[in-house]
Amino acid sequence: MRLAALLSATALVIATPVLAQAPDRVAINGIIDQGFNHSEVMNTAAWLTDRIGGRLTNSPQMREAESWTAQQFRDWGLSNVRAEGFEFGRGWSIVRSSARMTAPRSIDLRAIPVAWTPSTDGVISGDVVVAPMTTPADFDKWRGKLAGKIVMITKPDTGSEPTEPAFRRWTDDELAGRTAFVQPAHAEPSLGGLREASFAERLDAFLKEEGAIAWVKMSQRDGGLLHGTGYTYRVGTTPTLPGMELAAEDYRRLARLAKTDASPRLELMSEVRFHDEDVNAYNILADIPGTARGGEYVMAGAHLDSWVASDGAVDNAAGVAVVMEAARILKEMGVRPKRTIRFALWNGEEQGLLGSLAYVDQHLATRAPLNDPELDSLPNGRTWRQRWPVQPRPGHADLVAYFNIDNGSGKIRGINAEGNVAAAPIFEEWLAPFASMGASTVSLRTSGGTDHVYMQSVGIPGYQFIQDPLDYGSRLHHTSIDSYDHIKPEDLRQAAVVLAGLLLTAANSDEPLPRMPLPTQPTPSDPFAY
Amino acid sequence: MRLAALLSATALVIATPVLAQAPDRVAINGIIDQGFNHSEVMNTAAWLTDRIGGRLTNSPQMREAESWTAQQFRDWGLSNVRAEGFEFGRGWSIVRSSARMTAPRSIDLRAIPVAWTPSTDGVISGDVVVAPMTTPADFDKWRGKLAGKIVMITKPDTGSEPTEPAFRRWTDDELAGRTAFVQPAHAEPSLGGLREASFAERLDAFLKEEGAIAWVKMSQRDGGLLHGTGYTYRVGTTPTLPGMELAAEDYRRLARLAKTDASPRLELMSEVRFHDEDVNAYNILADIPGTARGGEYVMAGAHLDSWVASDGAVDNAAGVAVVMEAARILKEMGVRPKRTIRFALWNGEEQGLLGSLAYVDQHLATRAPLNDPELDSLPNGRTWRQRWPVQPRPGHADLVAYFNIDNGSGKIRGINAEGNVAAAPIFEEWLAPFASMGASTVSLRTSGGTDHVYMQSVGIPGYQFIQDPLDYGSRLHHTSIDSYDHIKPEDLRQAAVVLAGLLLTAANSDEPLPRMPLPTQPTPSDPFAY
The missing domain is CATH 3.50.30.30 (Glucose Oxidase; domain 1)
Structure with missing residues (x-):
């Protein structure tokens, strides 16, 4: 506690690498060159949207997306490209x-x-x-x-009477307002x-x-x-x-x-x-292997599935394209990180974060059964948050940081530290090279609704970026106009650069990101409520 | 000139009825009661939109609208209900x-x-x-x-990046900015x-x-x-x-x-x-006959035709419903105005204000031919503004004021005096009873694009209201979502009350509204241009 408070006190103290290693700014120059001058991110986004289209979990289009993304990873030279299945449905x-x-x-x-x-x-x-x-x-x-x-x-x-602009970017004031701790509901x-x-x-x-x-x-x-x-x-x-x-x-x-x-x-x-040929859905995973830290890895993810009223562009071909572009950039640069860098394209997100939940359950931690045959036969997501205690798996300690992208195509303005006051000052240091690109805010807020949530639920440091909202929430989210047109190329290039930089820094840092305590059953908010 | 300047100088002077008769506020109380407590305006709008739908000139739907509106006028007891034809096309x-x-x-x-x-x-x-x-x-x-x-x-x-709100109302500052004279382009x-x-x-x-x-x-x-x-x-x-x-x-x-x-x-x-059964399109006209001023009349109009991507609701079932509601209110009150009050539902507006042009040409003024057989065989609207001189017809002096509604369903915030500095102070007096409803701005701006334009072009005092913009221009104008949903009931009721009040005041005023000089061919903007 004391050390974290010290770290957040002044920039001078933060600049002293106590828990974390400062970003390698020479490498980041390379990332910037590759990400801005040789970007493939819009080609990736175009294939996922224009060519493949909406990608409903287990639909033929999603199967095509699973194959195509895996093949892209292979073509770019990533290692251990694989599809990990979990039971979904029709x-x-x-x-x-x-x-x-x-x-x-x-x-x-x-x-x-x-x-x-x-x-x-x-x-x-x-x-x-x-x-x-x-x-x-x-x-x-x-x-x-x-x-x-x-x-x-x-x-x-x-x-409706839409009296607010449909398209907007965060103002400095709005971003400053996000740095206050928010007591969890x-x-x-x-x-x-x-x-x-x-x-x-x-x-x-x-x-x-x-x-x-x-x-x-x-x-x-x-x-x-x-x-x-x-x-x-x-x-x-x-x-x-x-x-x-x-x-x-x-x-x-x-x-x-x-x-x-x-x-x-x-x-x-x-x-x-x-x-009904196959009731399993598949997450697509690909690695840049680590060289020095055993099984430890950092991971970036975005969900590949979408709804089908349009082409699932800002939700979430944009995020997938950014994650894949970060992989391409780092591989193209020939980085040899200490820790493995893993790229994850989740499935079944739109039906309840099911792909990332399956990954958590298979690799990171499970939760005790309720010992009620009827309830224990329900799909995992239905009872996950009600089952105590959390039971870490052997891989729990290996995942040292997870970064999620799923808020449209707006550029990265910072990161939500999800209430982790020990991680916040480290993020400030890691994001420093990207301040001039507008990506400097470290929020203490929690964020929900996407694939870092189940990692957080078992004490894994999983984070979601702050992105400019653009017209994601106002008119694109899940709608019939969520097509490639509404993806902003400059924003996506910036996001890929920031993500690649953060992944490399996290993979090479001396210490893993500080964790929250392993969650245990919370006390009721009002112990005397009827 | 001097008198007009005097009139606009102070409210005290304006209150002295020199050119105009002050509004009959007792009658306006009756209009308010009828228009707000017994409104039929949304039923009218619903029939035109939900029931009849988009009304393209000379389509079966427009024929149905012509019949239905004429019958409504008859059912409400208006006089001299008639359809006046002009050649249109298929x-x-x-x-x-x-x-x-x-x-x-x-x-x-x-x-x-x-x-x-x-x-x-x-x-x-x-x-x-x-x-x-x-x-x-x-x-x-x-x-x-x-x-x-x-x-x-x-x-x-x-x-697009829609950074302005789609739906808005005029602010006081914006309305104040409209009172400055704008030199005609x-x-x-x-x-x-x-x-x-x-x-x-x-x-x-x-x-x-x-x-x-x-x-x-x-x-x-x-x-x-x-x-x-x-x-x-x-x-x-x-x-x-x-x-x-x-x-x-x-x-x-x-x-x-x-x-x-x-x-x-x-x-x-x-x-x-x-x-192709009938290549003529028809304007629908209906009167409340005058009792004291011979052939003089005041008129309100709105175009009944629309495009057909949706139901032509804010463009312009809304305006039609307001004009018809003003007719219903005044008839229901049993007014006996000095001048005839005429209600006009124009046709062919979307193809170039053709219905109101036909009315102007048939009743108010025509323009000299070009004496070029090819050009003179073109439809009227193609050459109208290029033919000089304007040739007034006998009815030219009879139309003492025309009020047009065609800017969506936003409430009336005032009126465009179309550069007529003699009319402006009279409008201020006439609108005074409606100031508390937000309808007090008298703009000196000109406005174009709808059915008062050809009246202005021959020196008839034709005016367009200032209406709150709402989401008319941003997403409704001519689009596939221009349906009844986006008509605002409170706004339409207000507009009908203001229009009915203004019509009654204009019909009973001692003097007709001051006119601009009869237009003659303007000098070129740059006499030395090549």
Whole structure:
């Protein structure tokens, strides 16, 4: 504690390499030359997006992406390129789809099949009924009213008023505000509800039983954007009724007309395929072997899978291209790091960080079973945070730092130290060569929602970069316009340079990054709550 | 001059009714009650958008809108409800359409047929060639390279970075900035090029001659938005080759792939109909008759026609609904104005303000012929501004004020006095009752692009309101999301109240609004230019 406080006190003290080795700035000059003057990052991004397209876990497109990225790593000379499998579920892909309103007038609508729902039987049509349902308690209200209908399951809201710019970069003030420690929210994971089927499965069963012919939901964004996200991918749980997402404008028009005497009718066509040849999904791993520190390694990762409303460009071909470009740069330079540098392209991230979780479970740490046969048979991710204690595996100590990229194509502005006050001053030192590129902020905030989370959950120093937000959250995340156009080349080049530099520094530092204590079951936030 | 300057000097002087009669605030209380507590404006807007949909000039949907609005006026008790025709051209409507990329992979694309292009012969497919052409001089570059191809005629740019909020309202500072006089830009209309066919016609002929099978252009906005605008509507000039607009993201993807070895292929299907039963388009007019001022009248107008990528909601069902609601409010109140109050729903606005031009030409003033048989045979709008002198018709003096609404669904923040320094202080007085609703700015700016322009061009006091911009220009104008969702109910109710109040005040004022001098041919901006 004292030493960490000392380290963070002044830049003068930080410059003295106590725990960490200062970055090799000559090597970083080489990285900058390779990353800015000889970049391949946009070619990589273009292949993943334009050529392969959206990469839903276990879809043919994702299989192609697995092969292509592995081959790229091999072509660039990386070592030990491999695919590590974990059980996922069914593959699914869209062949084509369409939707039309046919009464009171005929127009083409914007629609996408919801992931893992089945095909329609050719073109189907029916009257619509607006029957918003969000919990099983809503079923009673609609029982007996849905036979032969296309059921509109979302309650329509009104249009948005986007009063903030869609595209932005962090200001200095905003970045400065991130350096304050944020006390972790004390959310207590609960086992409640885990024994039940998901609402999506129960809704499917209810609609089937009622004789509905299909369902549609409303896009959660307006502006004509679509997503098509769905989560019923496990073998034996994929739905029986076709479901489609409609553009908010199209959905609301139908809903309004359904409140009049217009009797709107909807025509749907969804042709999709399931792929059951292999229920495993695969993470792609590749190494630059270390020369001096035994099994120790540093790792960078990004998820390769995406949703399929568009080409999964900023979520997350951008991150994959940056990780692969860092590998290419370092390999091209012929670096011989003390520790192994590993590059990981995760699978199944969009369905719950499943690829990185599988890696954690297989290589780093597992967690005790609940000793409840029903709950212990659930997929790992469902109960992970509720199982104590964390049980480190032999490889737990070997992974000395993990860096994740999954926040769009914005350039790197710094790193989230995830509340680790011992690591923060070291990051400040490591990022110093990149300050003039805008990548100097060390935030003490935690960040969630992507593949460093499960590493953090077992005490591995896994970190997520701070990236300029651009229009990632406002209009691209999971949407029908997440294509190559919206990737910013200058930003990606910068990110690859910073990542390559950080990896090399971490691989060669005398000491590994300081760790947080191994997590144990937290006390409840309010011990006297009922 | 002196009197006008005096009027604008102080509010005290303005309050003395010299040229104008102060607004009848008791009547305005009645308008407020009717417009806010008993509004029908959103029902009107919903019928025009949800029920009828996009209303391309001379399409069946526009015919339905002509009938429905006329019947509404009749149902509300307006007088002299009539349709005034003018020669336009062919009607056109979309039945259905689709586009797919089929190589190097298969995906559905977002596309819309370009207005007045013909159907494809079922589903057609071909290799693409990126051949940007903007002038006939570009044809040589592509001659001999287009046979059997689908030609991509737009030069692709890169994605946008929307750093301004899409949705906004005028700030006080912005409104204050509008009160300064703006010297008119001295653009000299030219007769050059009028003898030639339009570029669209020449491009169609070139592509046909080269054996291309279709053409596609890129949407001018990204974000997946489409427009489908096209202007070759005259009998005898509609194109022979199908043309479609692709979403910018889809177009750019094809263009990038065409730069690689991927050989992208495109599949297009466009089923459209032409409607030649009646080449006339019709303005819908309705009156509340005056009681005391002979043929004098005041008029409010909005264009009823729209593009068809969506339902023509903020452009301009919103304006139509406001004009119709003002009519309903005043009729419901049983007003008996001194001057007739006329309500006009224009046609053919999107193709060049053609409906309001026809009204001007038929009722207000015409312009001398050029005495060139070829040029004089062109449609009125092509040569209107180049023909001198303006020749007033007997009705010229009768129209004492025209108010236009065509800037989306934002509430009224004031009015553009169009450089008329004599009218400005009168507007300040007339708008005073609406200051607390935010509608108090009298701008001296001119405004263009809609149906008051041709009235201004012959010296009629035609004015356009200042409306809050909202997201009209940023994402709704002519796009595939211009549907009812994005109309703001509170704004429309306010606009109808302000318009009804202003119409009543103008109809009852002692003196008509001051006019500008009858326009005569301007001197050139630089008399010595070569």
